[in-house]
Amino acid sequence: MELPEKTRFSEWFNELIFTAEIMDVRYPVKGIYVWMPFGFKLRRKVYDYLRSLLDRDHEEVLFPLLIPEHEFMKEAEHIRGFEDEVYWVTHGGLEELDVKLALRPTSETAIYPIFNLWIRTHADLPLKVYQIVNVFRYETKHTRPLIRLREVTSFKEAHTVHATMEEAENQVEKAVNLYREFFDTLGIPYLIFQRPEWDKFPGAVYTLAFDTIMPDGKTLQIGTVHNLGTNFAETFDIKFETPDGDHEYACQTCYGISERCIAALIAIHGDNSGLVLPFRFAPIQAVIIPVLFKGEGRERIMERAEEIKSELERRGWDVVIDDSELRPGAKYYRWELKGVPVRIEIGPSEVENNTLTVSFRNDKKKFEIEADKIHELTGMAMENDDRLREKSRRFMEERIRMCGSIEEAKEHAGKGVALFGWCGKTSCGEEIENRLESTLLGILKGGYNAESPGECVVCHENAPYVAGSARTY
């Protein structure tokens, strides 16, 4: 029942997910979980926001889950990247299927045979679509709710098609900016890396990834943007007629975000008392607690509570009144656990003085405002979110260390992200991974300012890049 301290991150996270009613972890298949009503409300608010960002210049579509084996097997690199973790449907009813069907681990091979039909001429380009779907990975490693799943329930994947490589590169930049806006609003700080060759998306020309640092110092990949060049276009014969009448392969990008964004939201803002949620995304944004004493104006207090609730709801807030029989302390505990950003207490003195006693979830300091100034609360809640963001940002930056030597980087391994100069050679990259027992995240591309110290941390030759490494989820 008691939540472990956040310093015991793994236990804290697993316990919080369940007790705050985000996911039920007791579903009888490994790595597969149930979204509970409260968790689903959080998911809805986060994904409605993500959708609104994409709707600016993408169209939503819905492609099938089942991919026939022959399509799935067309792109050689792609299948090598996924063959160990694809679920296969082999039977329909009591019959064996003629063609095995893969549960999509991602949808390139479901979508691109249709892009082949949709794209005829340059006038059909650019094409930008997205979908929010469930995808499947037969994970053999340790699974964990929201982080490592066999059914990823909430995969937002966008797919774009362009006439030139330059336009595809521009789209990669736009996608990165869109993801920046998304994570900035959630208050999830990130580093952006170009993944090394051996860790890019199977079939991509290059992969950019957003990593955040979790409370235990390990990084979590929370978003990826891939430039596919013409690799898939050649496999699925996606060609367009140019204004000059030539036929050329199209250039493609794809980019994805999963429910790991919710995992990061919970992990990064939460504290020893439970969830801490930015105002905009909290399923319940305010709880009103009537402070009732026997015989002392119970009716007037409840009436006042209802008035305040209506007033806030008119402003678009999601509000509950907790008039249960619990002691005030138990009520505080319950709503703190659920990360309700604003708590409002109304007792006899508040009614008499026409005031409200308010506290925000993250600092828990009580203060009084005049009830007439209730319209100022939204702004205050927003400012409070800014402080939340600032705190998360600082937390991440404290866990990034620019390292002048491999020894220094080794000393920092497991504590966050080590940055260092890298020449770009695979052999030096492998040596870094081996000596640090870490993953080379790739070349730093954004989210943090750092200049290359000039020489590679391994070979001491010229290092044009700052690279990073960390233990990863």
Add this chain to the structure above:
Amino acid sequence: MELPEKTRFSEWFNELIFTAEIMDVRYPVKGIYVWMPFGFKLRRKVYDYLRSLLDRDHEEVLFPLLIPEHEFMKEAEHIRGFEDEVYWVTHGGLEELDVKLALRPTSETAIYPIFNLWIRTHADLPLKVYQIVNVFRYETKHTRPLIRLREVTSFKEAHTVHATMEEAENQVEKAVNLYREFFDTLGIPYLIFQRPEWDKFPGAVYTLAFDTIMPDGKTLQIGTVHNLGTNFAETFDIKFETPDGDHEYACQTCYGISERCIAALIAIHGDNSGLVLPFRFAPIQAVIIPVLFKGEGRERIMERAEEIKSELERRGWDVVIDDSELRPGAKYYRWELKGVPVRIEIGPSEVENNTLTVSFRNDKKKFEIEADKIHELTGMAMENDDRLREKSRRFMEERIRMCGSIEEAKEHAGKGVALFGWCGKTSCGEEIENRLESTLLGILKGGYNAESPGECVVCHENAPYVAGSARTY
């Protein structure tokens, strides 16, 4: 390219779905289709509305797709009902799974093992949840987009748990009323039948179903509401502690709607020119067509078109301006095909006289309004929808015949719904099905007023019920 006449319903429907860009039917697996951007916008508007109805007193959740064989096999009747049409996942990567996993054909066996954990006491009841998910049926019959699918992409299923059978029955009534409101707003007329014993949901005590009559006279089941009694509760051991400290099995209901609601929306309102959509659900609610003549105030006309667009958008409309190079006739054709409810033409005389030339999609009659009265257009569009509803209602009622004899019913078979007296005996029901080469839809429970003629159409004994039959999808 040319749409077949609606009298050739099957061809008309298949061609319209594709040319109006609702679904792409070229996905390389039988019975599995792609939601195109325009179709998905329609789906979003319809399902956002359905969601808003459920959100009044249900909570949204998300349960897994994959159901382990041992859970799926627990309820004997249920599995008999589905065993021929379940897809099975047997392999993960290159390994064979220890436990086969079913792709949910519906989610009772995924959800109820968790209800077993969620429900402890009477205070946990009633529980009302819903989810919108993809479900799978290995259909061996002829498949058809939106109607008979192997991947049902848009299954809204609600599941409720109650303390008593009476409360479960009340919930069935509430669900029926919710579905009435949904279909009434869509302008889809319906009959409500209690399905005969041999056609109820596998595992249910009884099933109520909404049937609509399609343009070819066949009925389409568009919604079902099931009272499960304690059948599943006994299988999954869903018990609660009563106020007296006893432990009792809970009573359950479930009810579902799939993308067949979109099929009905398209089939019922559409005409020889294409889609006809109620204003509220149309992805594009108005198209503005600038009528441009060479050199004649092109700029002013375009400016006016933009003003009108902004004005309508401020009122929440989805609007496009078609300033393409197409001839006016080709433009009309294009937007009629897509069911845009309101067309506004603006040429030199409209600019000069400060008027708009307006026509509605369903009657295509042009009329003029003063531009200052643009705020009246929303109301006019709503009234127009009422006429659409009324027309659909009449269409259905013309295809219902109360039949005094089996001969009369046989004469009506294939032309709509035949109603007649039924004693309720299975043997008479079977004889009706055989002689009419139709399906016995069950006992009429709503959507149409009819009194029993008093005697069974087969055995001529006392008939307490009006029953219906039809050829069905």
